Amino acid sequence: MDLGIKGLRVLVTAGAGGIGLEITRSFVNEGARVHVCDVDQRALDAMAKSDPQVTRSVADVSDRAQVAKLFDEALNALGGLDVLVNNAGIAGPTGRVEEIAPEDWDRCLAIDITGQFNCTRLAVAHLRKSKNASIINLSSIAGRLGYPLRTPYSASKWATVGFTKSLAAELGPEGIRVNAIQPGIVEGERIQRVFENKAKARGVSLEAMLTEVLSVVSMRTMVTPQQIADQIVFLCSERGRTISGQAISICGDVQMLP
Numbered sequence: 001m002d003l004g005i006k007g008l009r010v011l012v013t014a015g016a017g018g019i020g021l022e023i024t025r026s027f028v029n030e031g032a033r034v035h036v037c038d039v040d041q042r043a044l045d046a047m048a049k050s051d052p053q054v055t056r057s058v059a060d061v062s063d064r065a066q067v068a069k070l071f072d073e074a075l076n077a078l079g080g081l082d083v084l085v086n087n088a089g090i091a092g093p094t095g096r097v098e099e100i101a102p103e104d105w106d107r108c109l110a111i112d113i114t115g116q117f118n119c120t121r122l123a124v125a126h127l128r129k130s131k132n133a134s135i136i137n138l139s140s141i142a143g144r145l146g147y148p149l150r151t152p153y154s155a156s157k158w159a160t161v162g163f164t165k166s167l168a169a170e171l172g173p174e175g176i177r178v179n180a181i182q183p184g185i186v187e188g189e190r191i192q193r194v195f196e197n198k199a200k201a202r203g204v205s206l207e208a209m210l211t212e213v214l215s216v217v218s219m220r221t222m223v224t225p226q227q228i229a230d231q232i233v234f235l236c237s238e239r240g241r242t243i244s245g246q247a248i249s250i251c252g253d254v255q256m257l258p
Contacts, residue, residue, distance in 0.1 A: 003237035006031030008132065009078040010236070013061050013119060014088035015054075016043035018188055019138070022225035023085055024054055026233045035074040037061070037088075061088045061115030062107075071122045081126040083236045086116040086137045091190060092153040094197040105152045112156035116163060124171065133176040134236040137164045141184045141249060147257045149201055150194075157182075161247045168245030177244035179235050184251025185213060185222045218253035 010027050014020040015036025021043075027034050028051065037059035038044050044056045055077035059070040075081065092108030093100050116137055127133040142150060143157030164180040171178060185191060199209040214220050228250055234240050235248075 003030050003233060003239060005132075005233070005237045008032040008082045008236065009080050009130075010034045010083040010085065011074045011078070011081060011119075011123070012036045012085040012087055013059075013115070014038055015085075016040060016047045016056070018190060019183070019186065019225045019228055020085075020087045021047070022229040023087060023232055025051065026226070026229035027083075027236075028053060030233060030237075032083075033078055035077050037070050037074075060111075061086075061118055062110040064118050067115075067118045067122065071119075075126065080129060081123060082130040082132055083134045083136070084119060084123040084127065085232060086119055086135065088112075088115050089138060089156075091194050092150065092156070094149050094194070094201055096149065097151050100152065108152035109156050109159075112153065113159045113163065116160065120167065124176070127171075127176050128174055131175075132236070132238060132241070134240075135164075135167065135171075135176065135178040136232050136235060137178070137180045139164070139180040139182045139247060141182050141251045141254045142257060143180070143182055143247070144249060145254065145257050149198060150257075164247065165245055172244055177235075177241070179244060180247040181228060181232060182247055182249040182251065183223060183228050184249065184254045185217065186228065187222045187224055191222070212258050216255045216258060217251070218255065221252050223250055223252055 010032050012024050015024045016038035024034050035055045037057045039060050057070045057073045059066040089112045093104040137160050139160040140157040142154040143161050147154040168178040195209050199206045
């Protein structure tokens with residue numbers, strides 16, 4: 001299927017590893033031009049060798065000065081902007097709410113939701129000039145369900161849905177569509193660390209934790225970063241031109257988060 005996005009100008013935050021790297025490569029494979037930012041210099045250096053066509057910046061999306069510099073570099077590299085993918089996020093602390101350090105709460109929300117605001121506010125003026133403008137915000141299934149022992153993360157991901165719905169209504173008349181993606185349990189090192197921390201907090205084995213988690217997924221499976229990337233690329237193509245204001249779960253039908 002030709003999605004017709006050759007030359008589309010895309011900025012992906014946290015685009016040098018994990019889900020972000022899959023998103024980046026999926027756009028490139030369809031002929032889009034992509035600029036990424038990441039806080040991991042080693043990942044960016046590796047990308048310079050593996051994906052030399054992708055331009056890169058070091059940036060922490062919670063730092064407004066760094067975001068301003070990122071946009072200067074991205075716009076210089078791309079010559080404009082059609083798509084912003086707000087992918088940057090952290091897992092945040094694991095623990096009972098009364099045990100969570102306030103600075104850990106603040107850091108999680110600063111990256112996971114305020115970082116999306118920091119990027120979006122600078123992107124909109126440029127997206128208005130595009131004939132195929134999209135914003136994709138990464139939420140989570142934790143933005144649809146409660147997540148015990150992960151309150152900062154869950155709160156930020158619910159906030160992402162409200163941010164998305166509000167932006168869709170605000171920007172839709174200008175031809176800018178805005179959607180949120182809610183991944184379920186995604187294969188990779190990050191979720192492995194989350195489960196290890198939850199298992200420790202509950203005093204159970206990692207194997208028992210994994211069994212419990214998958215027992216509440218109807219399809220009894222995790223999802224892959226590629227599946228998430230495929231959905232995002234479709235939404236940003238002309239074929240997704242009337243899809244906006246949606247929080248789309250890619251999760252294998254998660255019923256609850258233990």
